[in-house]
Amino acid sequence: MSTTYIPIQSTTLSSNQASVTFSGIPQTYTDLVLRASTRLSGSAVEGLLGIQLNGAAINISNTYFQSQYSTGTVNSGRDAAATNAVIGYSNDGGSTSNTFTIVELYIPNYAVTTANKPFSSATALENNAAQARGFYAALLAQSNNAITSLTITRITGGANFVSGSTFHLYGISNA
């Protein structure tokens, strides 16, 4: 029986960086998993994270629900299709020192060329202060093209991911 859940690429930032791209993703797996630990370099408490697929060539829409400590509420919303789509929130430089956000993306059937691709994101931001957020999204990549590259971006907040942020891409095979 074969082993799966194989590391494809991994990046730990040694200096601040605006985005992280995994390109040349092999088409030999069934699903992709991205796990990241992120913090931004701005002055706000949190910033929006985004994803671009295939060099921002694919429109991506989302539906999400989130829990916010600051408001004490759980709510749901939706973002229209965009090439830099929201996947959640990250600690920004104004949040408690040394706090990083957990990010997980799961993209099933990423190499299939016969259907659009639904996928999920979850981000967890805990700050030991008056802002925390859990964010869970359903996303839809509106293209039948195989996914060959993936970029994690910041949409709002500091200009960069800080040194020490980590990004790990795994391949899962059902063969």
Added chain:
Amino acid sequence: MPVTYQRIASTTLSTSAATITFSSIPNTYTDLRLVLTALASTSTIGGYIIYNNDANANYSWTNLRGNGSSASSSVIAPATQINLAFLSNATTSIPAFYTADIFSYAGSTFKTCLTTASADQNGSGMVERHVGLWRNTSAINRIDIYTNAVANFASGTTATLYGILRA
């Protein structure tokens, strides 16, 4: 270090089907993970799972759900199945993505699972998280994934069951 996260079984439907079954599940792993990418044969579809052919009211579940405009929570207890989503949104052309993590499936206590549903449809759709319970101490050796009878799983639907082994 033991090998973990192994495929136990996988299926890609070549014709539509109302049920996907994983049987003779070995009891040699610690946890199970089900990954389902579903298309519907004719219209919006719903899905749920049962274990070991038990269709009696031995289940319960609680969910958090967002539909793009509001968030809600539901509890169904007792239930005759565990829903993968309260209202699934797979269609004929846009797949929906579901997972189920079934913890300590071979143990002698009741069985808890966490399921996720990710079904955005560009202007509609939903996202859900469920916790489910099967009040049975038997090891799980079979999982049936059913539709809600409105439609079948369509050709192209994929389902894979993985085994996760502790150290």
